[in-house]
Amino acid sequence: MIMEIAQIDIKPGMETEFEAGVKQAGPIFKRAKGCKGMTLQRTHERPAHYLLFVQWDTLENHTRDFRESADFQEWRKLVGHCFASPPNVEHVREVVHGF
Numbered sequence: 001m002i003m004e005i006a007q008i009d010i011k012p013g014m015e016t017e018f019e020a021g022v023k024q025a026g027p028i029f030k031r032a033k034g035c036k037g038m039t040l041q042r043t044h045e046r047p048a049h050y051l052l053f054v055q056w057d058t059l060e061n062h063t064r065d066f067r068e069s070a071d072f073q074e075w076r077k078l079v080g081h082c083f084a085s086p087p088n089v090e091h092v093r094e095v096v097h098g099f
Contacts, residue, residue, distance in 0.1 A: 001036070002059050003092050006052040009084040015048060021078040022052070028071045028078075029054060034061025048084065059091055 010018045022040045029038040034057035043049045056062045066072055 001093065002056045002062065003094075004052075004054040004056060004062050005090050005092060006054070007088040008050045008052060009046075010048045010050065010082050011084045012048055014082040015042070018050070018079055018082040021082065025075050025078050028075050032061070032069070032071060033065040034058055035066070052087075062091070 008018075019040065019042075026038065029035050036055040036057065038052070038054045041051045041053070043051070054062065056066075
């Protein structure tokens with residue numbers, strides 16, 4: 001399992017529109033090959049800063065299957081205009097499960 005973590009800064013005042021776009025994009029992620037779940041979290045310290053967590057079966061499910069799909073373009077149409085800067089994306093895998 002691969003966890004995509006996207007750090008996303010939103011233009012001030014576009015938080016509600018961005019959150020609505022991510023909610024609307026739920027079905028896009030749900031039908032994506034190898035996608036097992038998606039959640040969006042907003043930071044307390046910086047209200048225009050979000051963390052998008054997406055679980056994928058494989059790295060390629062995100063970097064190739066999703067990123068090269070029409071659904072990726074649809075995702076960007078829903079939320080891309082809200083970005084203050086390009087998202088910073090990392091992929092991690094669990095190495096220790098505490099509890």
